[in-house]
């Protein structure tokens with residue numbers, strides 16, 4: 001790939017993610033392909049962060065680490081997220 | 086001690102010098118889990134070290150214990166701010182495990198049953214600093230605490246002491262494990278409060 005933009009191009013999309021109800025969004029598991037509302041994920045909370053796993057295959061879909069002054073979010077296990085306007 | 090000094094030391098005056106900054110002493114043993122608890126029978130358990138040639142060094146449960154189980158009393162410090170002092174463990178020193186493993190690589194990825202990973206420099210696993218723990222608090226390790234065997238690296242935050250240990254893979258670089266990818270510190274020294282990126 002010869003043409004790409006830096007991460008600033010994501011700013012608009014991410015501001016929309018955080019304005020809407022993320023749990024109502026649907027996500028596609030990057031492992032098994034199950035597409036379901038984020039609210040249906042399995043979330044482990046007794047951990048150093050929140051860990052959301054696919055209800056079908058256990059794959060880690062998302063993690064949230066709260067450092068106090070920062071939130072570190074990973075959506076690496078989701079191949080796509082669908083948000084309603 | 087002068088009044089002024091007391092005033093300045095304030096909340097920290099009862100701090101135990103054995104507690105790293107930001108830690109609170111607990112008497113119980115909180116259970117932290119990032120996923121389902123694997124149930125692994127010692128009859129099926131196997132431990133593997135993979136070196137850079139791709140060769141696997143394997144130990145069954147009995148072969149591991151035959152290396153010699155020792156008593157270990159150490160303090161543990163969880164990144165979620167609790168610490169336990171003088172905790173009684175039993176396990177096999179990683180010095181014994183690595184005795185016949187040749188590797189030029191300086192880093193190790195620990196792998197768990199269930200898929201968890203964590204990265205540790207090799208030097209932090211050697212010279213009496215780390216064990217494969219099989220017992221704690223006077224009995225076999227419960228599955229919820231990482232049994233049948235977990236890594237024990239007490240001088241680093243406890244997420245480095247991987248539960249349900251199944252293997253170590255030698256690495257040329259210090260690649261991040263599970264929590265290290267998701268926001269936690271690559272090394273994790275509790276005395277330097279290396280909690281996050």
Ligand SMILES: [Zn+2]
Pocket residue numbers: 029030031032033034054055056057058059
């Ligand atoms: Zn899945």
